[in-house]
Amino acid sequence: MAVATLPHSGAHEEVDQLYKETRDLRLQGFLLFLISDCVLFSSFIFAYFYMRNSGQGWPPPGIHRLDVAFAAVNSVILFGSGATMHYALENWKHGNFNRYAMFMIATIVLGLGFLGGQAYEYTNLIVKEHVTWAGSGIFGASFFTLTGMHGFHVSVGVIYLFILLLQSVHGVYTKEKYFGLTAGTLYWHFVDVIWVALFSIFYLV
Amino acid sequence: MSTAAVSHGGGIADHIHPEPQGFIRRYVFSIDHKIIGIQYLITGFVFLVLAGLLAEVIRTQLLHANGGFVSADTYNEVYSVHGSAMVWLVIIPLITGGFGNVIMPLQIGARDVAFPWLNMLSFWIFPVAGLMLFSSFLMGAPVAGWTEYPPMSLQAGAGTSMWAAAIFLVGVSSTLTGINFVVTMFQMRAPGMTFTRMPLFCWAQLATAPLLMIATTALAAALAALFMERQFGVPFYDPTKGGSPIMWQHMFWFYSHPAVYIMILPAFGMISEIIPTFARKPIFGYKMIAFSSMAIALAGFMVWAHHMFTSGLAPYLQLPFMILTFTIAIPTGVKIFSWVATLWGGKIHFTTSMMFAVGFLALFTLGGITGIFLAAVPFDLHVHGTYFVVAHFHYVLVGGSLMGIFAGMYFYFPKMSGRLMSEKIGKWHFWLFFIGFNGTFLPQHWLGMLGMPRRVPTYDPQFTFWNQFSSISSYVMTFAILLFFINILVSLRNGKKAGPNPWGARTLEWQIPSPPHYYNFKHIPTVYGLPYDFSQPLPYKGLEEELTDTPVAVGAH
Ligand code: HEM
Ligand SMILES: [Cu+2]
Numbered sequence: 001m002a003v004a005t006l007p008h009s010g011a012h013e014e015v016d017q018l019y020k021e022t023r024d025l026r027l028q029g030f031l032l033f034l035i036s037d038c039v040l041f042s043s044f045i046f047a048y049f050y051m052r053n054s055g056q057g058w059p060p061p062g063i064h065r066l067d068v069a070f071a072a073v074n075s076v077i078l079f080g081s082g083a084t085m086h087y088a089l090e091n092w093k094h095g096n097f098n099r100y101a102m103f104m105i106a107t108i109v110l111g112l113g114f115l116g117g118q119a120y121e122y123t124n125l126i127v128k129e130h131v132t133w134a135g136s137g138i139f140g141a142s143f144f145t146l147t148g149m150h151g152f153h154v155s156v157g158v159i160y161l162f163i164l165l166l167q168s169v170h171g172v173y174t175k176e177k178y179f180g181l182t183a184g185t186l187y188w189h190f191v192d193v194i195w196v197a198l199f200s201i202f203y204l205v
Numbered sequence: 206m207s208t209a210a211v212s213h214g215g216g217i218a219d220h221i222h223p224e225p226q227g228f229i230r231r232y233v234f235s236i237d238h239k240i241i242g243i244q245y246l247i248t249g250f251v252f253l254v255l256a257g258l259l260a261e262v263i264r265t266q267l268l269h270a271n272g273g274f275v276s277a278d279t280y281n282e283v284y285s286v287h288g289s290a291m292v293w294l295v296i297i298p299l300i301t302g303g304f305g306n307v308i309m310p311l312q313i314g315a316r317d318v319a320f321p322w323l324n325m326l327s328f329w330i331f332p333v334a335g336l337m338l339f340s341s342f343l344m345g346a347p348v349a350g351w352t353e354y355p356p357m358s359l360q361a362g363a364g365t366s367m368w369a370a371a372i373f374l375v376g377v378s379s380t381l382t383g384i385n386f387v388v389t390m391f392q393m394r395a396p397g398m399t400f401t402r403m404p405l406f407c408w409a410q411l412a413t414a415p416l417l418m419i420a421t422t423a424l425a426a427a428l429a430a431l432f433m434e435r436q437f438g439v440p441f442y443d444p445t446k447g448g449s450p451i452m453w454q455h456m457f458w459f460y461s462h463p464a465v466y467i468m469i470l471p472a473f474g475m476i477s478e479i480i481p482t483f484a485r486k487p488i489f490g491y492k493m494i495a496f497s498s499m500a501i502a503l504a505g506f507m508v509w510a511h512h513m514f515t516s517g518l519a520p521y522l523q524l525p526f527m528i529l530t531f532t533i534a535i536p537t538g539v540k541i542f543s544w545v546a547t548l549w550g551g552k553i554h555f556t557t558s559m560m561f562a563v564g565f566l567a568l569f570t571l572g573g574i575t576g577i578f579l580a581a582v583p584f585d586l587h588v589h590g591t592y593f594v595v596a597h598f599h600y601v602l603v604g605g606s607l608m609g610i611f612a613g614m615y616f617y618f619p620k621m622s623g624r625l626m627s628e629k630i631g632k633w634h635f636w637l638f639f640i641g642f643n644g645t646f647l648p649q650h651w652l653g654m655l656g657m658p659r660r661v662p663t664y665d666p667q668f669t670f671w672n673q674f675s676s677i678s679s680y681v682m683t684f685a686i687l688l689f690f691i692n693i694l695v696s697l698r699n700g701k702k703a704g705p706n707p708w709g710a711r712t713l714e715w716q717i718p719s720p721p722h723y724y725n726f727k728h729i730p731t732v733y734g735l736p737y738d739f740s741q742p743l744p745y746k747g748l749e750e751e752l753t754d755t756p757v758a759v760g761a762h
Contacts, residue, residue, distance in 0.1 A: 024392060025319045025320075025388055025392050025393075028387075028388045028391060028392065029319060029320060029323075029384055029385070029388045032383075032384040032387060032388065032418060033384060035418065035419070036380050036383075036384070036418045036419060036421075036422045037422075039418075039419050039422040039423055039426075040422045040423075040425060040426050042423075043422070043423045043425075043426030043427065043456060043459075044426050044430075046455075046456070047426070047430065047441065047452055047456065050449060050452045050455070051441070051447065051448065051449060051452065054447075054449055055447055060447065133437070133439055134437050134438040134439045134440070137440055137446055137447040138440055138441075138446070138447040138448060140439075141433075141439045141440050141441055141448070144439075145430075145433070145439065
């Protein structure tokens, strides 16, 4: 089948820009998706502050402050995974496949570690302190909803990174074309940034 | 458009994928933006009929002071689903997914939107969500109006959860459409089509898309919280558990005020195309119209609390919200003046489309003026929750958005189908609609000022005359809409062949056959200027072969 070629045809990049889903297109679309996801979190954060400020002090009577030390360690694990993710992508760009794979696996393991920590924290709250999602007023509602949403994002991220790893093993990406890895990295950093916000509002202030 | 440089005369090389074969791939699960747009239009019009029937139940109930047509409970369900369906299943899908999809990629000289598969997904979520919303009647439909304020929305039957889920899904669909449109307009404009040469309809869609992406997500959060509270008892809005019903109002209006601009900005865009075309004059103030769309979209995020003046909003917040709301009238006024100035001294062709456009100008202006009344706290305290508010938003939504949709249908129907709509039926449609509409909603202004509350199935007998007047006029309006559908069906079969450019319009979509080919353009044209200068030759190159029989070279990698 012939390709319609006209005078003054440009480079192949130009050609693709008109019709195919190129990297630029996807990158922009993905960023916009992250922005709207960010609005979702922001709305719940707004709700959290709204409820927090309308009550009688925070945490509400009968509820202990959250354990900052444990959460801080868990945060370090998550931020560490952000760093390993960064190096994974950098190594991919430089063609070091082995180091890329190593960093990817490290990211996945750290992500799972964070989830494990969160599960531990949830169990502690629910079993020892009897703080639950639906039964502890606005505290339980906002804490479990927001951190649960975040945890869901981390879980999706871990699965996504795993798929990316398999894909790259099977040669889906090349040194020049690796949009999936860029998206995975962006998503992972996004999840990190959200955690900075959640950590500050639940544990610090 | 980083690298796609302007090339001289020939356009740039590109390849065209072969058209899919088979009915299902072509018309049902199509990835062609034109088909998807038409799918949106058809689905939206079906929901218009359903929601319109609900409106007639309301008006029939209000024929008599003590009601009697339906029970009070049913009445609550009817107006709640009517409002929700009109906003989320009719106006928003028609005006963004419908016209946006059909027209925008053609106007910027693209072969499709940026993510055609995503576009198909956006569309198919919408009818599913619509069916869910209407199915809520089977389990006790929502009763707290389209705004679903708690605590009532927490106490009502299972249908309210269904409502929340349905609206959440339409929201997902809107968000995806918004993302798709922004990327399309940023990345896929034809060579030479700079932002300041982009047709005004596209500018309107560009202003709307961020609202779709950002405001809708805020609503999604509010809906999710409502759903969780109703289904799992997680306290967000119930004050007895520390939640706040006012918080719902903030989150809802933070979405729904921008949503009113989602519903009106694309109509502004179509009016900006129709008026210069039929006045045969360049649009007055192109840049001002484009920028005022952006200004309205931006400012729209800062005025939501004007819906909450009676909800115990702190007085020191009332004043800024009042002033900010007033300032929105400035960019809106800029548009109205620009359109009037375009008409001024033009050679006006009163086609049906143009009549709807001029009718839009009159009715939308009236609705905008009552909006300014309502934004004034001292006035709003008296009429909030009365029929005055109902009159206001029907002037902007029916007199504005729906009239814009009708104007757009008469204008673009030939492009979509290749046939003209009947002008004769069209004129009847216009006049009956215009008269019926004003008869229905004008009296509601004074009914509201006299104190008739909205959302109540009965009323004080002193209001009987104007209510009957309103109800009977609403039957006229419904009949006019029936004429519109008859016109579509008749014209599809017997309409005059339109040819590529029946109106002598100058934007890109009119320079190619009607309906356009699957691939839109044989060669992507190059753009050299604004489309609106009627005294100049067309500012495009590379369109020579579009209307000839030269076969297009189809290829794929
Ligand atoms: C000049 C611009 C406008 C101003 C200043 C304005 C102002 C207002 C105010 C203050 C209210 C609240 C009234 C109350 O509940 O007491 C209101 C309600 C409303 N407006 Fe507007 N408005 C404007 C334009 C529009 C447009 C363009 C639309 C839609 C296309 C719109 C749709 C609505 C709707 C749907 C409501 C009623 C919501 C409800 O309570 O159910 N408005 N407007
Ligand atoms: Cu508003």
